[in-house]
Amino acid sequence: MITFTDFLPVPEPQLTKVKFNMRAGDGSGEAWDFLMDDHEHWINLSRWRTKQTNNNMGNARFLLAFAQYYPYGPQYFIFGGAFEVSEIKPDRYDDLGYDLIPLPLHEDYIKRLIIKLETPIGRSPYLRHYAGVQASLNPEVYELAPDTKLGTFPGYQNVRLRHHELQRIIANDEPSWKDALSSVKGVYVITDLSNGRLYVGSASGEANGLWQRWSGYAHLKNLTGGNVELEQLRAGLGDSHIIGNFQYSILEIFDPKTRADTILKRESFWKLALDSRTHGMNLN
Template sequence: MIRFADFMPVPEPSRTKVKFNMRAGVGGSAAWDLLLDDEEGWLDLNRYRDRGPSNTYGDAKYVLSFAQLPSHGPQYFVFGGFYEVTALEPAVFDGTGYALRALPRYAEYTKRLVIRLAKPVGRDVYLRRYESLQDGPLSPEVFELSPHVKLGGFPGYQHVLLPHASLQRIVAYGEPSWREALSSVKGVYVITDIATGKLYVGSASAESDGLWTRWSAYADLRNLTGGNKGFEALRQTFGDDYIVANFQYAILEVFDPKTRAELVIERENFWKDALASRHHGMNHN
């Protein structure tokens, strides 16, 4: 067991806090999603200041920030950065109350280092003082240092909601749990252009590796459209960045790999009608 404090010493322990981010407020985005795909959202989560004395940086000069890692469980957190903290003047509460400056120390561990706490952290103790953390009830230890950015395990077919950038990472690294799950089924999926709200319903009905093969085509860095003519028109007009920033992927139905292609296509057409993706979306047949 490697103690957290031994692995990540800091220059001024008495003026350093450790923040365990879980969600961006009640009903907000998961901290892990913000860390992965929304840099500004992640910073806002850490710049937020509320009125509770235990939920502010106080006299802290530095903060080590972590995001809860849902694929591992409530006691696991992945490193999100080491920052210098400056309180804004005049003081701002219930909003952006701090300026953060990212420091190079431990930058190579960002999105790779996972720590495990002795017990789940509660909302009332999500911000702790570094100097008392190690020997307190949370007693963090180093669980894993991944060779590349952590992607999170497969969450279950009914919970898949992937921004395009995350899909690219999963395919590029061949993340095992995602590859196994998506390769094991045929399915009907929906792509949402979050900039316009338009939908595209598609299916993986014949590929030997099911949804994995189909979605891998969308993640191909040489052609982000998967050969779709409508997507290609968007790419020609707005560029690759538009697709990366605005496309997200979800699964509507899954089928056993032995399911006849005709049945999968029949269900694809059902969803096109149900979601009106031909009349108001991006389907053209």
């Protein structure tokens, strides 16, 4: 077993705390989702100060922050960074009471390192002194992923993928993503984040639905899925423009048995609704 403290040494153990974030106190979301998509909210989870001293930083100058990695279970936490801690003066309670400055310490492990606690923890012991965490929670290194984790499929209405993320999902056959995208046909939108222009397309006839259609976009030797409009853009601006600026989202999903002409009519509707022919990247 590789222990937590052996793998994540710190320069001043007595002045370091470890925080195991699970969810926002106001019920607005899970810590892992904030770490993935909302950096400010993620940082604020560890900046909160209460009147209960056992939940606060005390005299700690440094913090290692973790988010509960719920895809694996309640005992698993993923590393979210190391920070220098300073109190906000005058003291604030039940408010953001600390400033956190990101440190380079172990930054290569952010969103990659997953630790496993011996038993699930309740809400009260989520903030611990580094010097005693090994004895009290017996954390062990469970996984060091080769790349940053993307998480499980978030639901069709929440898909928002940059091109490098789409590449990894397709290349790694991410199970939850593959199952979800293979089980539906649909209409999707590609956004060029450099200028806001949109391209509306559909997976209407593919046997494996959106997964098959988006696999074409993910392939570095393709990138356009064979779309004439995107081929023209690629010829003019190069592969790097697509890889650096394209984002993929889902507008509408359909049962795999839905007729192709029904989906194509909906694709046409979305082109009109988003005006992607006049002000976007659709030519027809």
